[in-house]
Amino acid sequence: MILVTGATGHVGKPLLEELVAVGRKVRALTRNTDLPDLPTSVEVAETVDLPLDGITSVFFVTAAFPQGTAEPIAKMAAAGVQRIVALSSYSVLDDDPKNMIGVKHRELERQIEDSGLEWTFIRPAGGFAATALEWAEQIRTKGVARFPFGDAQTAPVHERDIAAVAARALLTDDLVGKAPLFSGPESLSYRDRARIIGSVTREPVTFDEITEDEARREWSLAGVPPHAVEARLGMFARLTHGPHDVSPVDPILGRSGLGFAQWVAEHIDDFRKVKS
Template sequence: MILVTGATGHVGRPLVDELLAAGQKVRALSRDPASADLPAEVEVAATADLPLDGVTSVFLVTAAFPGGAAEPIARMREAGVRRIVALSSYSVLDEDPKNMIGVKHRELERQIVDAGVEWTFPRPAGGFAATALEWAEQIRTDGLARSPFRDAQTAPVHERDIAAVAARALLTDDLVGETPLFSGPESLSYGDRARIIGEVTGEPVRFVELTHDEARLEWLHAGIPPHAVEARLRMFAKLVGRPHELSPVAPFLGRPGLTFAQWVSDHANAFRKVTS
């Protein structure tokens, strides 16, 4: 039995599909099992319950445990879980103590290594393509994409690529003890992202560049934690006008990474204008 935490999230949901396609028994955790909307063959349970009977491997995301992962990891070890594949971040390579994303994921990795289980830590680089969904409502209503740092470049990763790497780590021994680092296949500015959304949906999108203060207020209002807001601003400032280093996912999947245009095509309805 494989346990998937955050099973209705951006990565967890396609991972569930990957595991089912491989013929695996899956237990999916959700904060609200009644609304999880997962395939009938998936056993759905509440994250708060963390049922571990019969579980041999776990896909772990920190977002599933806002109070910290130390206690859940201890329970997994005590229950006899053999392998933990934890979604980490390439930010662990940044030793700046102000980079709270890196600090949090370094601690997560340490806790799992100390637990003495088999482990793999996928480290996506270049940002999640799914962050573009923050623009969805404003694009649907006004055709606008509001963000600071128009020329900041990233290499956005499709969540299906992350899920595929996690699936390989869960289903084979190929990545045990590894920290696979991979980005999306192309370096794009935030202005490029807006343009591509418009091209794929057939509804042009105008990019509106925010000042730092405007972005800070909007992100805080959207519920992004203050430390994450400040980390974003610092990170974006470093990326302006600099092509993002590409780290191909092909060594882990045997195929090229999915492009941002492919991601938009998969999520096009989120951006299309609402018609009466």
């Protein structure tokens, strides 16, 4: 049986669909077991319980374990789990100690390697397409996307591509001991993203480039910790220097990656304007 942690997250849900589609037995870990939209054939359990009986492989996300990852990894090894497929980050390649995303995921990878289990580290590059949901309410209500660096470019990754890579790592031996790095299929600025959302929804979206101080206030009010606010501002400033590197997922999946416009089409109701 395969254990999927973070089962209701952006990657966990499409991964469940991939695994169920090929007939695999799956246990989904979630903080809320009352959610109605998980596949009916999936066994659902609470994350806090971490039931590992019969589990041979695990899809591991750090967000499922805010109290730390070392203890659950140790429990998995002791329970006879054979393989961990971890959602990591390409930030592990940045050795800047101020890059907390890189620091956190390097430690995760080290803990898993030290466990002695088979492993695959999935390293999406270019950011998740789903981060555009941060604009959803303001686009629905005002037709505006606010962001401090309109020319910052990334290559946003569709969560279904990440889930497909995870499924391959869980279902085959092709990616054992590997750390596949891949991005979305195109480099897009944040101004481009707003334009594409407007094009797909057929409702005009205005891009409003705000100042760094305005971003600090808005992100702080949204609950982003001060150190994370400054890290984000620094990262986005660095991304204004040209196109983001594109690392195709094609060699891993045998197909092209899913583009941002397709992602918007699949989430169109999140962006359609509220009718008065």
